[in-house]
Amino acid sequence: MSSYVVPAKVEFQIDKLCNLIRKVEYSGDDLSVIIYRNIVRVHVQDVLKQTFPLLSQKLDNETQKRIIDDFILNHAANEAEFHKIATELIIFIKNNNYLVGELLCLIEYEWILYNMEISEGVSKKGYDISGLNLNTHITLNPTLEVIKLPFLIQNGTPIMNQSGDYIYGIFKNSKNDILRKKLFQFDLLMLNYIVDQGISLVVDIEKLMAVENKQYLYKWIAENSIEEFIFLN
Amino acid sequence: MRAIRNDSFGIGLRSEHINDIRDEPKYSELDFLELAPDNWMGIDGLKREFLEDISQKYSLVAHGLSLSIGDTCPINREYLYQVKHFIERYNIAIYSDHLCYSRDKQGYLYDLLPVPRYKENIDYLVARIDEVQDILQQIIVLENITWYYKYPNEMPEIDFWVELLDKSKCNMLLDINNVYVNSLNHGYDAYEYIKNIPSDRISYYHIAGHLKTDDFILDTHGTDVHANVLALAKDVFLYHGAKPLILERDNNIPQLDDLLEELRVIKQFVNNLKMS
Numbered sequence: 201m202s203s204y205v206v207p208a209k210v211e212f213q214i215d216k217l218c219n220l221i222r223k224v225e226y227s228g229d230d231l232s233v234i235i236y237r238n239i240v241r242v243h244v245q246d247v248l249k250q251t252f253p254l255l256s257q258k259l260d261n262e263t264q265k266r267i268i269d270d271f272i273l274n275h276a277a278n279e280a281e282f283h284k285i286a287t288e289l290i291i292f293i294k295n296n297n298y299l300v301g302e303l304l305c306l307i308e309y310e311w312i313l314y315n316m317e318i319s320e321g322v323s324k325k326g327y328d329i330s331g332l333n334l335n336t337h338i339t340l341n342p343t344l345e346v347i348k349l350p351f352l353i354q355n356g357t358p359i360m361n362q363s364g365d366y367i368y369g370i371f372k373n374s375k376n377d378i379l380r381k382k383l384f385q386f387d388l389l390m391l392n393y394i395v396d397q398g399i400s401l402v403v404d405i406e407k408l409m410a411v412e413n414k415q416y417l418y419k420w421i422a423e424n425s426i427e428e429f430i431f432l433n
Numbered sequence: 434m435r436a437i438r439n440d441s442f443g444i445g446l447r448s449e450h451i452n453d454i455r456d457e458p459k460y461s462e463l464d465f466l467e468l469a470p471d472n473w474m475g476i477d478g479l480k481r482e483f484l485e486d487i488s489q490k491y492s493l494v495a496h497g498l499s500l501s502i503g504d505t506c507p508i509n510r511e512y513l514y515q516v517k518h519f520i521e522r523y524n525i526a527i528y529s530d531h532l533c534y535s536r537d538k539q540g541y542l543y544d545l546l547p548v549p550r551y552k553e554n555i556d557y558l559v560a561r562i563d564e565v566q567d568i569l570q571q572i573i574v575l576e577n578i579t580w581y582y583k584y585p586n587e588m589p590e591i592d593f594w595v596e597l598l599d600k601s602k603c604n605m606l607l608d609i610n611n612v613y614v615n616s617l618n619h620g621y622d623a624y625e626y627i628k629n630i631p632s633d634r635i636s637y638y639h640i641a642g643h644l645k646t647d648d649f650i651l652d653t654h655g656t657d658v659h660a661n662v663l664a665l666a667k668d669v670f671l672y673h674g675a676k677p678l679i680l681e682r683d684n685n686i687p688q689l690d691d692l693l694e695e696l697r698v699i700k701q702f703v704n705n706l707k708m709s
Contacts, residue, residue, distance in 0.1 A: 214537060218546075277540035280501070281471035288540075318480065376479035
């Protein structure tokens with residue numbers, strides 16, 4: 201590990217400049233300080249706009265400015281990489297209760313989309329159901345994230361005036377497309393079997409199902425396998 | 434490891450151009466690509482697949498943003514090990530970052546801030562460069578950044594660089610545009626600066642566009658290379674000889690064909706110099 205000592209003069213000057221950059225108001229006339237203050241704020245603003253475009257459309261300029269200023273003033277960003285600003289920003293926003301209700305759900309939704317885009321995909325393909333039988337195991341797409349939203353998402357846009365509970369499954373297919381699937385009662389029933397109860401064999405699921413659901417089971421497996429919401433083993 | 438030669442020309446890899454670079458056959462005028470490992474480490478999915486494909490076609494140079502060699506906190510070893518893994522994974526021979534800091538005691542600020550150019554800062558930087566090179570097991574290359582803020586009683590930039598290069602084992606990424614921009618912003622002779630750098634310590638060159646405002650010339654990388662910067666590039670090539678060159682463009686990103694046309698013009702310009 202390092203054993204060298206930071207020269208006091210260097211430390212003092214660096215702390216001084218960073219303090220001038222971080223604080224919310226700057227009343228001095230040093231244009232160079234203003235340049236750095238602007239650059240740092242524009243970086244964060246760009247991330248807010250690019251990573252959370254739906255949210256940033258819902259926030260007025262004053263709120264955006266307050267979030268960005270407070271983030272720079274108060275947040276201890278640990279992640280070195282510039283693309284991690286988004287991670288740091290969402291940690292800050294959530295920890296400090298900047299958003300509540302629909303807007304908090306919206307940023308969580310966009311965060312899932314962003315994370316999924318940069319995360320590992322799946323190598324399996326899901327469309328082969330020729331070998332489907334009672335001993336087939338059903339597994340969920342490992343990238344699947346389920347989120348409950350208090351608004352509808354239509355063509356990628358939140359419809360805030362249609363309040364209610366909307367549950368979505370978001371996942372990545374083998375082509376690395378990010379898919380959003382509105383989950384209905386039968387989907388949730390299947391998630392309950394597979395995730396909550398740990399039942400994956402088709403025969404076991406079928407045994408637990410009400411008669412009226414059984415006839416739909418194979419259709420559901422076929423459709424969702426094609427979509428790669430589930431995989432069959 | 435595929436060599437990048439002194440007569441190699443490249444561009445910075447931008448997400449706007451990834452599809453073209455991946456899908457089209459190798460562009461003859463493009464010898465190598467520079468990318469920020471920060472933007473690719475820990476990234477999977479489609480973007481990672483693209484990088485895999487691109488790395489099969491082009492040699493890569495890693496140009497980091499977050500080493501923060503000049504800050505007052507311990508070196509971020511976790512980050513550095515990720516860089517090491519990345520450059521090994523993609524067979525990258527040159528790893529560069531900036532002579533700057535991007536973090537204070539509170540955390541990262543995500544900008545490239547100038548190190549105070551004090552005599553007592555040099556040994557400190559040398560020790561940190563040694564630490565980084567020990568971890569990476571390779572020479573690192575540091576870029577001269579554009580700076581706007583002046584700390585009180587600093588050494589002239591070139592004196593600081595010369596002493597740093599003399600005492601450390603790092604090399605320099607000479608950004609020609611930054612020399613030009615700094616020379617105008619701070620009133621020094623760009624040519625004097627250039628000729629004081631030891632040629633054998635320059636790993637490669639950057640060239641880019643800038644923006645003139647009322648108060649400062651800003652290093653925006655958002656325009657074509659200015660004629661005055663090309664003129665300075667002529668001095669650089671004549672004085673230090675051919676080195677690999679990267680054309681940077683980070684804002685107002687043009688179509689890839691247009692950027693490559695600009696690279697072609699620069700290449701022709703440099704080749705004509707060598708012939709004369």
